[in-house]
Amino acid sequence: MRPFERFGLEHLGTLALLAAAALLLTSVARKSREETGRVHAAIRFPLAALLVGGLGFALSNSLPLRGLDWLDILPLELCDLAVLVAVWALLSGGPLACELLYFWGLSGTLIAMLTPDVDWGFPDSRCLAFFALHGAVAIAAIAMVFGAGIRPRPGANLRVFWITNAYAVLAGILDATAGKNYLYLRSKPSQPSILDVLGPWPWYILAADALAFVLFWLLMAPFTKTPAAGRSPNWLWLMAIAMRDHDGATTGRQSMNLNRAVPIAYFLLRVVAGLLFFQAGSVKLLGWFGGMPGAPGSAAPLMSQIGIGGALEFYGGIAIILGLLTRPVAFILCGEMAVAYWQFHAPNGAWPVLNHGEPAVLLCFIFLYVAAKGGGDWSLDALLARSSKGRSTGRS
DSSP: OOBOOTTSHHHHHHHHHHHHHHHHHHHHHHHTTTSOSHHHHHHHHHHHHHHHHHHHHHHHHHHHHHTOOGGGTSOOSHHHHHHHHHHHHHHHOOHHHHHHHHHHHTTHHHHHHHSOOOSBOTTOHHHHHHHHHHHHHHHHHHIIIIISOOOOOTTHHHHHHHHHHHHHHHHHHHHHHHOOOGGGSSSOOSSOOGGGGSOSTTHHHHHHHHHHHHHHHHHHGGGSOOTTTSSOOOTTTTTOOTTBOTTSOBOTTOOOOGGGGHHHHHHHHHHHHHHHHHHHHHHHHHOOTTEETTEETOOOOTTSHHHHHHHHHHHHHHHHHHTSSHHHHHHHHHHHHHHHIIIIIGGGOSSHHHHTOHHHHHHHHHHHHHHHHOSOSSSHHHHHHHHHHHHHHHHO
């Protein structure tokens, strides 16, 4: 039997097949939304039955290898719980079930399919069960939300985020008492995964939690009304900006309104700049990504100029990514880059191209722009401002 090859033809072909199935079922569900519901039932009930049967097969296939531990029968892995939530959502159509399915299915489940924890390729039964279950969960999430039209309610991303954290606390208690590794809270998976780039234990847990917050927020974006437009932004804003004018009507020439790409472009600029600073700070503050030059795996002393700079970059980068306290944080980081250029680069030459100070100059002016503009529409600052305005309006 052949070892599983990540992003090989077999892997990519499976992902493409699952994506095609999701699009097909979603299209059928959308077209039948106003009919008697028979087509919906013909999609939802067989998909629920497939999930139940697949979960039973996966458990029966893996239990002999695990020694028939009773904890392995319970749905304590997030993917197992997502399967049960998908069945619940498919059979009931309840809003909370569909919200959990949507955020879990299109974040953790998709990431799991991109970095599958399997050793052998098809037709290995474990590989088949893995992609069948994970793929069915993702398909169910897309079909229920975009096909059946059961959209997340306001605040659903935060609601699911806190439910996920509560589940993580319970999983952590079980890990500590039973010696398990649910949610990979005690150690990373044996196969390469996204956790490998999030730092060592236990820091990767906090980084994964922050990543989940951002992913949930992005998944909520298609259903969040923006103050400027007063309607939901296009889900594929940058790739297909709807070819509409500001009133939403299609123009005669089908011309693309690039002004609508400005908020998403600024969001990407802010997030990428924050990620670059987060990485630089994690090297100095925590010794991640190889650690300090000349001392692999080591961090700079905290109460040193490099250590303080690392703290500013690490926590400031996170704040910039989230768009939290964006203006003051960006102003501080702009000043840090100015100091870095004149202290470490300018003495080595008159021009940035000669003293290798181009990144410092570029980031300095990027953060100056961010300090002037603020977090933008897609930021925690904007979310908190809208919430505060809503509460003030409600009291008045």
